[in-house]
Amino acid sequence: MATANKNLSEYDKATIPNASKFRFGIVVSEWNETVTEGLYRGAYEALIDNGVAPNNIVKWDVPGSFELIYGCKKMQEQMVSAVIAIGSVIQGETKHFDFVCEGVTQGIKDLNVMHEVPVIFCVLTDNTMKQALERSGGKHGNKGTEAAIAAIKMAELRRNS
Numbered sequence: 447m448a449t450a451n452k453n454l455s456e457y458d459k460a461t462i463p464n465a466s467k468f469r470f471g472i473v474v475s476e477w478n479e480t481v482t483e484g485l486y487r488g489a490y491e492a493l494i495d496n497g498v499a500p501n502n503i504v505k506w507d508v509p510g511s512f513e514l515i516y517g518c519k520k521m522q523e524q525m526v527s528a529v530i531a532i533g534s535v536i537q538g539e540t541k542h543f544d545f546v547c548e549g550v551t552q553g554i555k556d557l558n559v560m561h562e563v564p565v566i567f568c569v570l571t572d573n574t575m576k577q578a579l580e581r582s583g584g585k586h587g588n589k590g591t592e593a594a595i596a597a598i599k600m601a602e603l604r605r606n607s
C-alpha cells in the first residue's frame with residue numbers, strides 16, 4: 447500500500463504494548479533538518495503517548511544519513527531497548543542519492559543482523575522536499591510516529607524472545 451493511501455500517524459493504542467519499562471535511543475541526521483526534526487517530534491510524542499518516561503529517551507545528532515550507521519551502532523551499546531534511525535534523503539542532480547540510500551539501508555540492516563538491539567529504519571527517501579514534508583507531519587502524517595510504534599513492538603518482541 448502506498449503512503450498516499452494511509453496516514454502514517456494513525457495507530458490503535460489498544461494494540462500497542464505499554465512502553466513504560468523501555469528505554470529508547472534516537473539518532474537524528476542533521477541533513478534536511480526541518481524534516482528530520484519533524485520526524486523526531488513525531489517519534490518522541492508517540493513514545494510519550496505510550497508510556498515512555500522522558501528521561502528514557504536519548505537523542506543523538508549526526509551530520510547526515512550515512513552517519514546514522516555508526517551513530518546507531520554506538521547507540522546499540524547504550525542500555526536501550528531499541529534504536530530509531532531518523533534521516534531524510536532527497537534526490538539531487540546526481541546519483542549520490544542512490545548511493546546514500548542504498549548504503550544507509552544496507553548498513554542499518556546489518557546492525558539488525560549483527561547486534562541484539564533492534565534498529566528501526568525511519569529514513570525518508572524522497573524525490574522532493576514537498577514529499578518529505580508531507581511524510582514528517584504533513585498531509586500523509588508522520589513516519590516518526592510509525593517508527594516509534596515499530597520500536598515499541600520490537601522492544602516487546604526482544605523482551606519476550
Ligand SMILES: Nc1c(NC[C@H](O)[C@H](O)[C@H](O)CO)[nH]c(=O)[nH]c1=O
Nearest residue numbers: 475477509510511512533534535536
Ligand atoms: N544529500 C543528503 C545527504 N548527504 C550526506 C551524507 O549522508 C553524508 O553525511 C556525507 O556523504 C558524508 O559522509 N545526507 C542526507 O541525510 N540527506 C541528503 O539528502
Ligand SMILES: CC(=O)[C@@H](O)COP(=O)(O)O
Nearest residue numbers: 536537538539540542543
Ligand atoms: C542525496 C544527496 O546527496 C543529494 O541530495 C546531493 O545533491 P546532488 O546529487 O545534487 O549533489
